[in-house]
Amino acid sequence: MIRLKVFISSVQKEMRSERIAIGAFLSTDDFLRECTVPRIFEEYPQPLFPNPKAYLDLLRQCQIYLLLVGSQYGIDAGDGLSATHEEYRLAQELKLPTLICIKGARRVKREQAVNAFLKEIETAKHTYSRFENEAQLLDIVGKRLREHIEITYSTVPLKAQIEQSALTHQSASEFERGMLDAMTYEDLDPELMLDLTASAEERDKERILADEIPRLLLSRGYLWKDVDTLRPTVAGALLLARKPGMALPQARVQMDAFPGTDRNAEALDSEIFDAPLSKAVERAVAFIRRNTPKPLIVKGLKRVKTETYPAEVLREVVVNAVAHREYSDRGIKISIEVFADRLVVSSPGLPPGGQSVGILSSGHARPRARNPLVVQGLSWLELMDERGSGIPRMARILEQAGHPAPLFRIDHDCLVVEIRPATDRGSESSSETAVKKERNGVEQSTRDVILEEVRSSGRITTRICVQRLGIPRTTAKRFLTDLVKEGLLIIEGSGSMTSYRPSGPMVGQ
The missing domain is CATH 3.40.50.10140 (Toll/interleukin-1 receptor homology (TIR) domain)
Known part of the structure; x- marks a missing residue:
């Protein structure tokens, strides 16, 4: 290309x-x-x-x-x-x-x-x-x-x-390109700036000089120059600022965990995050996991603890909220509420492009980005995959793991997503099991699916695992790392250019 x-x-x-x-x-x-x-x-x-x-x-x-x-x-x-x-x-x-x-x-x-x-x-x-x-x-x-x-x-x-x-x-909204005057370049996270720049430029991080980063980020709309002071745009602050809430209070995320099924009782755990979007996603997922029970399931001959909600689904629903919300409204934060019987994520703003909740629920919505610069930045930081694939993949993982379909509704100009626990917890139903496939009538494990793709294509990437094979990103990374440790695969490239190839002849080739 x-x-x-x-x-x-x-x-x-x-x-x-x-x-x-x-x-x-x-x-x-x-x-x-x-x-x-x-x-x-x-x-x-x-x-x-x-x-x-x-x-x-x-x-x-x-x-x-x-x-x-x-x-x-x-x-x-x-x-x-x-x-x-x-x-x-x-x-x-x-x-x-x-x-x-x-x-x-x-x-x-x-x-x-x-x-x-x-x-x-x-x-x-x-x-x-x-x-x-x-x-x-x-x-x-x-x-x-x-x-x-x-x-x-x-x-x-x-x-x-x-x-x-x-x-x-x-x-697209012009708001994300707005020039903030309440922050400077020194308020940004150097590691995140390097990660985003390396991925956008398709270069190894080791080959990018520190004094290149400001110019490269400015060229892509994440920074602007105010006389002799370099400052972030709105998108730059959301993605790269250590505390974007300094200039954008609406960027904070409100988290609450309640003991019952409504808000009548006092919250057991509450937290407000002020962090760059990538780290806010990590903290939100961690908050949900620590405030949901760990049901016992039968796995082989043992009963083991598992998660109430698949980790890939949690990541997807939070990423969608931070990527597509309406950021021009300074008075409303993203709200994530954990109840005994459901998870509720409220994101300010109606669906981009005027799409209905019915279209979103059907999985046939066309990908539309209110904040394309934020969405692209999250993609470069490897938090988003192919555009438009998130909701269908989330629904598929929930269905395969025994959960009801996610519910979408509008409440006071906010898009609300509701996820409920699996209805049957008697046997293994984790996201890892959900990606098992049948080929020629034989069920294959995630590991087998990855190795078969490597045999047929000669290489594999995390993106291929997610988009072609339907494997959750976190699961794919874990298996690829294990296969490298076992000596079956070799890593080539780095950052967004990382791929894996066989270390030698593979059985079946």
Whole structure:
């Protein structure tokens, strides 16, 4: 798959929000995120030996030049030209494919130097497009880049990718791209920033330099530069801030465990989490597990303790809540309530894209993301799998483990998901058993299913286990780790590029 670096050029302050929007768009569009890598120049932190033309060095590493022109020209960067004008001339010297977008109609009043710049562009016979708002800009950029990739590289988006892009564009909220001024780069978790950056860039963590991370996260819409201070956007704070509640009180998660079947009695356990979304998910799952009984089941000849709810289901329902909630409402937190007879998760906001709870319950809902930048970040952090697969997989695991189907309802503009314990606890019904399969009439264990896939395909990944084989992520990781320890599999790559292959000839090959 091609990976074209797109250099996004403009006067920094005037077109700041448009630059963030394009970086986020290229990172979340189903087709373009596979084919392009956004690049935005910001000199942060200041190097010990400053390079006044570092932005031109970055441009030389790119394959596409995208220019945004507004009403301001920018300061003189030398020889009477602004940095943006220098970038344009270098792009022409390098013969880079050039996409030019001009904000506003011809009648818009612009600085004299901008008019001279536009005349130079017209003299060079460059075609350009005009836009009035960010929605129009993203439509233009998406269409022109897809055309260029199709003509130049004979690569076209799948029909499903085009449809998904349209659905995301319809459902996406601009709130997650908002620029927070109450937090700085120092409020973010360095380890999470490295994990997300390495996965997004498809590079080993060891090969990413610390001073690269700010620029790479800024290019994808997770950071913005406020004069000389780097700050997170809303999506950046939710995913990467140690305590996102400092600026976004609605990001906190309220947890309560009650002794009975209603809220009349005092809660046995309560907690409010203020943590980056990935860690909030882990803490929420741990809270639920410690506040639910461990029923005894028959496993072989022994009676052993098991979980009330499959761990993969808990993770899925919490991840969906934090990924798809309406974050623009500062007054409401996600609520997770553990009762004696059910688990209730309430997420602020109606289902994205106006979908009904009936469609969600059926498992036929089209994937729509209210917060695509958050969703993509969670995917890069390996908390989300293929879009649209979560609810059907959750329902399947519950059914196979003997649980009633999950219930969906709307309550005071919140989407509520209700899960109840299994109706039959007399025998093994864990999520591990739920992924056993029958092939040629013979039941196979999870281990056998994984090994058969390796025999037939020559390799396997955690994603293949989840999406193709229907194995819960945590279960898949455990079995893959065990098979490596047994010497049957070898690890290749790292991060999102990790895969496993046979250590030698396998029986049956």
